[in-house]
Amino acid sequence: MGTASGVADIRSPVGRVPGLLVAPAVIGALLMVIPLLGLVARTPWTELVGILTSAGTGQSLGLSLLTATLATLVALILGVPLAVVLARPGLPGAGLLRALVTVPLVLPPVVGGVALFAARGRTGLRGAPAYELTGWALPFSTAAVVVAQTFVAMPFLVLGVEGALRGLDDRLLDAAATLGATPWHTFWTITLPLVRPGLVSGAVLAWARALGEFGATITFAGNFPGTTRTLPLQVYTSLQSDAATAIGLSMIMLAVSIMVLVAARGRWGRAW
Amino acid sequence: MGPGMVNVSSDTSPSRRPLLAADLSVRRDDFLLEVSLRLAEGEVLVLLGPNGAGKSTVLRALAGLVPAAGMIELAGRRIDQVRAERRGIGLVFADHLLFPHLTVTDNIAFGPRATGQGRRAAAAVARRWMERLDLTDFADRRPGQLSGGQAQRVALARAAAGAPDLLLLDEPLAALDGRTRLRVRSDLRRDLRTLARGAVVVTHDPVDAMVLADRVLVIEGGAIVQEGAPTDLAARPRTDYLAQLFGLNLIPGVADGSVIRAVGGAGSITVAGTHHGGVFTTFAPSSVSILVEQPRGSPRNVWSGDIVRVEPIGDRVRVDVAVPELGETVRADVTPAAAAELEVHHGPVWLAVKAMEVAVHPR
Numbered sequence: 063m064g065t066a067s068g069v070a071d072i073r074s075p076v077g078r079v080p081g082l083l084v085a086p087a088v089i090g091a092l093l094m095v096i097p098l099l100g101l102v103a104r105t106p107w108t109e110l111v112g113i114l115t116s117a118g119t120g121q122s123l124g125l126s127l128l129t130a131t132l133a134t135l136v137a138l139i140l141g142v143p144l145a146v147v148l149a150r151p152g153l154p155g156a157g158l159l160r161a162l163v164t165v166p167l168v169l170p171p172v173v174g175g176v177a178l179f180a181a182r183g184r185t186g187l188r189g190a191p192a193y194e195l196t197g198w199a200l201p202f203s204t205a206a207v208v209v210a211q212t213f214v215a216m217p218f219l220v221l222g223v224e225g226a227l228r229g230l231d232d233r234l235l236d237a238a239a240t241l242g243a244t245p246w247h248t249f250w251t252i253t254l255p256l257v258r259p260g261l262v263s264g265a266v267l268a269w270a271r272a273l274g275e276f277g278a279t280i281t282f283a284g285n286f287p288g289t290t291r292t293l294p295l296q297v298y299t300s301l302q303s304d305a306a307t308a309i310g311l312s313m314i315m316l317a318v319s320i321m322v323l324v325a326a327r328g329r330w331g332r333a334w
Numbered sequence: 335m336g337p338g339m340v341n342v343s344s345d346t347s348p349s350r351r352p353l354l355a356a357d358l359s360v361r362r363d364d365f366l367l368e369v370s371l372r373l374a375e376g377e378v379l380v381l382l383g384p385n386g387a388g389k390s391t392v393l394r395a396l397a398g399l400v401p402a403a404g405m406i407e408l409a410g411r412r413i414d415q416v417r418a419e420r421r422g423i424g425l426v427f428a429d430h431l432l433f434p435h436l437t438v439t440d441n442i443a444f445g446p447r448a449t450g451q452g453r454r455a456a457a458a459v460a461r462r463w464m465e466r467l468d469l470t471d472f473a474d475r476r477p478g479q480l481s482g483g484q485a486q487r488v489a490l491a492r493a494a495a496g497a498p499d500l501l502l503l504d505e506p507l508a509a510l511d512g513r514t515r516l517r518v519r520s521d522l523r524r525d526l527r528t529l530a531r532g533a534v535v536v537t538h539d540p541v542d543a544m545v546l547a548d549r550v551l552v553i554e555g556g557a558i559v560q561e562g563a564p565t566d567l568a569a570r571p572r573t574d575y576l577a578q579l580f581g582l583n584l585i586p587g588v589a590d591g592s593v594i595r596a597v598g599g600a601g602s603i604t605v606a607g608t609h610h611g612g613v614f615t616t617f618a619p620s621s622v623s624i625l626v627e628q629p630r631g632s633p634r635n636v637w638s639g640d641i642v643r644v645e646p647i648g649d650r651v652r653v654d655v656a657v658p659e660l661g662e663t664v665r666a667d668v669t670p671a672a673a674a675e676l677e678v679h680h681g682p683v684w685l686a687v688k689a690m691e692v693a694v695h696p697r
Contacts, residue, residue, distance in 0.1 A: 233431055236399050239418040240425040241496050243448035251444070255435045 098316065105313045106306045113310040121288055122296035123314070129204065129292060130272035133211035137219045137268050140212075142261070145223035146253075160224075164217040174213055175281025182209070182282075206283035207290050211272035218271055222264020226257035270322045274315065353377070353532045354500055356406040358395050360388070367391055367556040373500070373532045380547035380564075381536045384575055388556040389536040390428075393502045396534070397425045409499045409531065419448075424493030424530065428505040430485045432477035438464070438488050439473045445496030463491040467525070483514040487521075494529040501530035507542055519545050540579045544568065552576055570695040572614060578665075582616045585662050586697060589613045594694070598661015604635055605692045612697035621691035622666035624653060624676065625684040634686045639664065641683060644673060655685055 079087075106113075113119055147153065148160050166174055182189040184199040193199045200206050230253065238248040254261070276294040283290040285299065293315060301308035354373035359366070367388040373379050381389045395402035398418035406414040413421045424445075432441050439460045446456035464470045467487045477485060486506065493501055506522060507515050523545050526533050535546055543550050544564045552560040552567065552575075560572045571577040577584030587594035587602070589609035595602045603615050629636055639657035646652070651673035653666045664685055668676070676683070 231431070233427065234433060236397075236418070237425070237427060237431040237433075238444070238448070239399070240397050240421075240423060241445035241448055241492065242419050243444070244419055247448050251448075252433060 101309065101312055101316060104309050106310055109306060110310050110313070113307050114314065116307075118287065118291075118296060119293075119307075119311060122291050122293045125204070125207070125288070125291065126273055126293040129207045129211055130215075130269050130275075132208045133215055133272040134219075134265055134269040136208065136212045137216040137272075138261075138265060141216045141219040141264075141268075142223055142254075144216075145220045145227060146249075148220065149224045149227035163220055166214045167217045167221075171214055171275065171277030171279075172281050175210060175278035178206075178210060178213060178278065178282040182206075201282055202284040202286065202290060204283075204289050207279055207292060210278040210282045211275045214275055214278055215268040215272040218267040219261075219264040222260045222267065223257055226260025227253070229260075230256055266322055266325060270319055273318065273322075351410065354396075354406075354408050354534075356396060356404070358392065358402045358404045358406070360391055360395050360400060360402045362391070365556060367395075369551075369553065369556075369558050371534070371551070373534065375531055376527055377548045378526050378533045378535065378546055380543045380550045381534065381553055382538065382540065382543045382550050382567075382576075382579075383553035384538060387553045389538075389553050390504050392553070393425060393504050393534065393536055396500075397421065397423050397502060399425075422499045424496055424498035424501045426486075426489045426493045426501070426503040426506055428508050430477070430489040430509065432480075432485060432488055432492070434477050437474050437476060438469060438480070441477065441488055442469075442491045442495045444492060449496065459495050460491075463495050467491045481514070482510045483518050486510060486514075486518055490522075490525075490529065499531050501526075501533040503533065503535045505536055505538070507537070507539065522546060540568070569616075569693070570614070571616065572697070577616060582618060583622070583662070583664050585615045585660055585664075587613055587615055589694065592689070596660040596662070599657070599659040601637055601657070601659025603660075603687075603692060604689045605694055606689050607694070609694050609696075613694050614697055615692050615694050617687055617692045619652065619665040619667040620650075621687055622664060623686045624655070624666050624668055624672065625686060626676070626679045628684050629686060634688050635692070637664070637685050638682045639685060641676065644676070646670070646673075655683060657685065 144163060148156055148163070150156075153159075179186065179201060181187045182200045184190065184193045184201070189199055189201075200209065234252055234256070235245075235248055238252050239245075243251070273292075274294055275292070276298065279290065279292060280295055280298075285291050285295050291299065293311060297308050297311045297315070300311060352372045353375045354371060356369075356371045358370075359368045361367075365388070369388075369392055371379070371392075381392060383389050391400060394400045396406060398413075398416065398421050402414070404414065405412070408422065411422075413423075433444065436444065439457060442460035442463050443456035446459045447453070451459070461470075461473075464473055467490060469484070469487055469491060472480060472484055472488070477488070480488065486509070490503075490506075503522075503526075507519055510518055519542065526535075526546060535542070537543055537546075547564050550562060550564050550567050551558050552573065554573060554575055560567060560576060562570075567576060568580045571580060571582060571584055574584055585603065586597045588597065589605075589611060591608045591610075592605055593602050594605060594609065594613060594615055605615065628638070637657045637659055639655040641653055642656050642663060643654040644651060645654075647667070649670070650667045651670055653668055653673065653676065654663050655666060656663050666685060
């Protein structure tokens with residue numbers, strides 16, 4: 063991640079980058095890279111194995127992987143149909159619906175957590191009747207973690223799939239229809255395979271976003287070891303007593319995130 | 335219905351029901367398309383017309399891809415209220431629209447699979463069609479790895495593999511380069527009658543129509559303006575579009591014996607033979623001579639006019655001359671040397687055509 067080679071990379075493929083753009087580009091790159099370098103520099107490499115294998119870390123890493131994967135699955139099951147509906151040309155109110163669905167992208171996650179609490183809490187819009195009926199409330203459970211993560215992660219999936227759908231030639235669906243395929247059959251055999259690059263990159267981004275979710279989770283699900291303390295919450299908790307552990311955990315998250323981003327640009331996401 | 339099972343019938347008894355009967359009307363903004371089609375079993379019908387005439391819309395309406403009012407009956411079944419996937423109509427698109435993520439085999443097997451056949455049965459159907467259309471070598475290729483001609487054959491095989499009652503082809507040769515076009519055209523001529531029980535082909539190319547059609551419908555501005563066998567259309571065009579397509583001058587007139595008064599002006603055309611009533615006269619641009627001085631004592635038709643356009647066509651030069659007394663622009667073909675002479679000439683020219691060279695057909 064050397065800055066010198068970064069500049070050279072900009073120059074050669076693009077050809078003529080205006081000189082005035084180079085300085086801000088370098089500063090911009092530094093702004094992103096320096097905190098990461100700081101993290102790397104401060105990482106207690108010798109203690110890393112110990113941190114990784116400590117009970118609390120293992121538990122929260124496992125919980126994070128489980129909830130992020132579940133949240134991605136929920137986002138796939140609900141988000142793909144949502145994207146298909148949004149991509150349909152001429153849908154009335156599509157603009158408003160799209161804005162509402164993607165608002166978690168810009169909303170502070172804490173506010174998302176508060177909103178979820180207002181809706182699903184023991185006294186909330188939907189939570190209250192459920193609590194009266196069953197004596198069970200969603201908040202402060204592992205399920206609440208999944209809901210919070212889905213809330214913040216699904217927009218990535220919806221946007222990725224919708225973008226891919228817009229690039230799809232609708233006449234291919236006409237062709238499928240003249241060959242006797244029902245809309246359902248066409249969806250599975252033509253639409254889904256053709257939007258796969260957008261679907262995969264959207265799902266990977268959603269997974270990464272869910273993995274890193276903090277604000278909505280701690281607000282809506284709390285910070286209970288074993289049930290709701292995911293890795294980011296573990297980082298936060300550790301920071302208050304043991305900075306070295308927090309940095310070590312952060313390093314793990316950084317590594318996972320980079321691997322995910324590289325994978326998202328790799329084989330699975332490629333078009334035909 | 336598999337390959338080779340089609341009965342190219344010579345039975346043309348009028349009592350027999352046509353394979354396809356359609357009376358369609360499609361309204362789009364201020365464009366109205368209204369056509370009536372009848373197609374006999376085994377027949378190839380060509381819809382010929384300029385761009386924007388509504389030809390492709392006819393195909394899309396038949397296939398159920400655009401809403402249309404009216405009636406469609408195919409193989410004894412009313413299908414106008416039936417969804418596209420159940421109409422039994424295969425459509426070959428101008429740009430093929432092969433599924434880019436599927437191999438050639440899977441593209442061709444798509445129809446059989448979609449209509450409920452098992453994987454192996456569908457693959458067997460695909461294999462038969464690939465053998466038939468000489469595609470076996472490309473079985474595992476993706477559409478992106480095919481040439482235009484190969485993609486066209488795959489599109490044809492894919493549409494035919496669904497065993498449609500009727501095959502529709504939208505500009506099947508438009509996306510191909512010159513040499514491929516020639517070969518695919520003659521292949522189509524050979525295969526079209528055996529791929530389905532009947533076919534409707536849309537084209538704007540008169541050569542396609544001449545080669546492929548049993549019968550031609552000419553569509554202009556959303557309506558059928560002429561219908562007939564290809565040779566009949568070439569010999570007796572009734573619209574200026576069609577006359578131009580076949581490289582003829584077309585001048586409507588009213589005949590009284592061997593003199594035909596032009597409809598559009600005060601002039602007349604002398605022809606061989608005698609005729610009566612409304613007629614079209616046609617003559618080839620090559621039979622028109624251009625003279626810079628008025629000829630005297632000639633037995634020919636002579637009209638004066640002004641040159642409006644000069645354009646080289648191959649080894650000839652096409653000269654358009656506006657002739658007020660006929661109310662038409664007459665096209666004449668001259669040699670490049672003669673054209674050079676016309677270049678330095680200013681003022682009106684005279685056109686001469688022998689009576690023998692003018693053909694007449696009723697209006």
